[in-house]
Amino acid sequence: MSVFKDAGHLFRFAGLFVLAFIVFWAIRGYVVPKSFGQYGHYRGNAIGEIAARSVHFAGHDTCETCHTDVLDVKKNGKHAHVNCEACHGALAKHADDPASVTPPKLDTAVLCVRCHATTAAKPKGFPQVSAEEHSTGLPCETCHQPHSPAMVAGGAK
Amino acid sequence: MNISRRQMLILLPAAAVAWKSVLAGTPESSPNYKMSEHWWSMLIDISKCIGCGNCVRACQTENDVPDGYFRTWVERYHVSDENMTNPEVISPDGGKEGFPEAKEDGGKYFYVPKLCNQCADSPCTQVCPVGATFVTPDGAVLVDQTYCLGCAYCVQACPYGCRYIHPQKKVVDKCTLCYHRITKGLTTACCEACPTGARQLADLKNPNDPIHAFLKTHSVQVLKPQMATGAKVFYNDLDGSVR
Numbered sequence: 495m496s497v498f499k500d501a502g503h504l505f506r507f508a509g510l511f512v513l514a515f516i517v518f519w520a521i522r523g524y525v526v527p528k529s530f531g532q533y534g535h536y537r538g539n540a541i542g543e544i545a546a547r548s549v550h551f552a553g554h555d556t557c558e559t560c561h562t563d564v565l566d567v568k569k570n571g572k573h574a575h576v577n578c579e580a581c582h583g584a585l586a587k588h589a590d591d592p593a594s595v596t597p598p599k600l601d602t603a604v605l606c607v608r609c610h611a612t613t614a615a616k617p618k619g620f621p622q623v624s625a626e627e628h629s630t631g632l633p634c635e636t637c638h639q640p641h642s643p644a645m646v647a648g649g650a651k
Numbered sequence: 652m653n654i655s656r657r658q659m660l661i662l663l664p665a666a667a668v669a670w671k672s673v674l675a676g677t678p679e680s681s682p683n684y685k686m687s688e689h690w691w692s693m694l695i696d697i698s699k700c701i702g703c704g705n706c707v708r709a710c711q712t713e714n715d716v717p718d719g720y721f722r723t724w725v726e727r728y729h730v731s732d733e734n735m736t737n738p739e740v741i742s743p744d745g746g747k748e749g750f751p752e753a754k755e756d757g758g759k760y761f762y763v764p765k766l767c768n769q770c771a772d773s774p775c776t777q778v779c780p781v782g783a784t785f786v787t788p789d790g791a792v793l794v795d796q797t798y799c800l801g802c803a804y805c806v807q808a809c810p811y812g813c814r815y816i817h818p819q820k821k822v823v824d825k826c827t828l829c830y831h832r833i834t835k836g837l838t839t840a841c842c843e844a845c846p847t848g849a850r851q852l853a854d855l856k857n858p859n860d861p862i863h864a865f866l867k868t869h870s871v872q873v874l875k876p877q878m879a880t881g882a883k884v885f886y887n888d889l890d891g892s893v894r
Contacts, residue, residue: 536785540795541686547831550713551843580705580846584712608749609703609846615727615753615760616701620847 551579552589560592564641571642572621581605581640602634684834689789690856691828692883693842694865695764697890699849702727702762707747709844710766713829720815721745722826723766723841730892731758738892763886763893764850766841767792767813767826768874771881775805775814784823790855790883791828799823810878828852855883 498505532538554577558565561578568574579585581600588595612622623629629636637645654662702725710716710723725746729739743750746762753760769792776784776792783798784805799822806814806823817824829839837843838852853862865871865887872889873882886893 530782533788534782534785536782537795537798540785540793540798541787541830543795543797544793544827544830545684545834549832549835549837551709551832551837551840553832553837553843575848576846577843579709580844584709584840608705609701611749611752613702613750613753613760614755615729615750615762617698620701 549586550584552584552586554578556589557585567639567641571644573641573643602640606634606638606640684836686788688856689833689854690883691790691833692769692853692855692862692885693766693828693839694851694853694862694871694885694887696849696851696887697761697763698888699847700725700762700764701847701849702746702750703846704746704749705844705846706764706841706850707745709840710826711747713832713840714827716824717818719744720818720824722813722824723764725750726763726765727753727760728763728890728892729753729758729760730890731756736892740894759890761888761890763889764841765811765813765874766884767828768811768880768882768884769826769828771883772879774808774810774878774880778804778808780804787830791830791833792825793827793830794823794825796820796822796824810875810880811882853885 527537527539529538529540530536533541557578564578568576582597585595585597588597607625610622612624616622634640704725706723707721707725710721711718714722716722723745724742726740726742727746727750729741731739741750750762769786769790771786771790773786773792776786779785780802781798781800783795783800784793785795786792796817801816801822803816803823806816814823814825816822829837829841832839833852839850842850842852851862854860855862862885866885869887871885871887873885874889874893875882
């Protein structure tokens with residue numbers, strides 16, 4: 495094989511190259527997570543990990559499985575479309591263990607005003623009041639029941 | 652205790668109903684969820700937003716967002732008569748505690764809730780050097796925080812300013828479209844807490860989703876369409892002055 499005479503240095507170099515490639519491939523196989531590339535250039539398992547995070551808001555469907563009485567009051571009122579946790583806050587813990595986790599009492603003076611305080615920036619059709627002029631400091635629930643806020647006959651005026 | 656056959660037959664369905672309501676307590680992660688069957692987006696109706704800040708607070712609670720950082724926030728635009736092209740935009744603490752009272756002055760006011768636009772061709776995912784942020788097969792833009800280096804390339808790449816470096820974790824954090832909720836059949840925390848229905852989670856692959864009827868009957872726009880990001884947060888009634 496006169497062609498490869500004096501070519502020993504090339505084979506040694508090629509051998510080194512192959513060895514380096516094998517080492518690279520071994521390290522890569524060890525370092526790159528198994529699920530990398532499952533869906534794209536990222537770790538596929540990350541999707542499942544993010545999906546497994548815990549929930550804080552139980553969702554109105556969960557509330558309605560027990561609180562059907564409130565649902566009956568709400569359904570014909572102006573607040574029918576307002577989800578429970580919009581006012582009551584995140585209550586997944588309560589839904590998990592209704593006996594030991596009690597939802598905090600709400601302050602209508604803060605909650606009602608949050609949505610219904612007058613400002614020129616709100617959509618024109620949205621019911622707005624200036625708290626001082628409207629109620630002269632009376633708590634909102636004196637006249638309005640938050641679950642169905644229309645004035646009831648006989649309510650204090 | 653002796654139970655007759657008749658009593659047993661009455662008790663069994665009652666027990667089944669009771670057990671069903673126990674199971675309904677908190678939705679479990681659904682093993683039946685198939686990523687290929689969904690393509691998530693959101694619909695924001697500006698004509699319904701009252702700037703109460705419920706969404707911002709709900710997001711912070713649901714996702715443990717640190718104070719002063721926002722996965723979603725609300726901006727108030729004021730376009731005055733004298734200066735129609737330069738609206739005044741405010742967002743005090745992301746609109747978390749509402750907004751100062753606005754006085755009628757002939758101009759127009761409106762609120763614009765913002766969040767990650769869950770772009771289909773997202774600039775942020777393209778610049779990540781390590782594959783730590785990506786668009787899932789069901790259309791959510793997520794961050795793998797165990798993989799993120801915190802280099803903040805994506806923070807700069809996002810045209811909507813929706814990403815931040817988490818002050819404690821030192822890695823990127825952003826809106827996940829409540830991926831841990833929508834995969835369990837729930838809506839996002841912001842949509843759950845929105846009292847007026849200004850925010851609606853939508854699944855573009857679900858033919859029964861009301862978004863299809865809405866898109867057909869309304870003039871809906873995305874933010875910065877000239878960026879060709881494939882943004883999937885659709886705004887109804889969006890004013891041209893919104894940046």
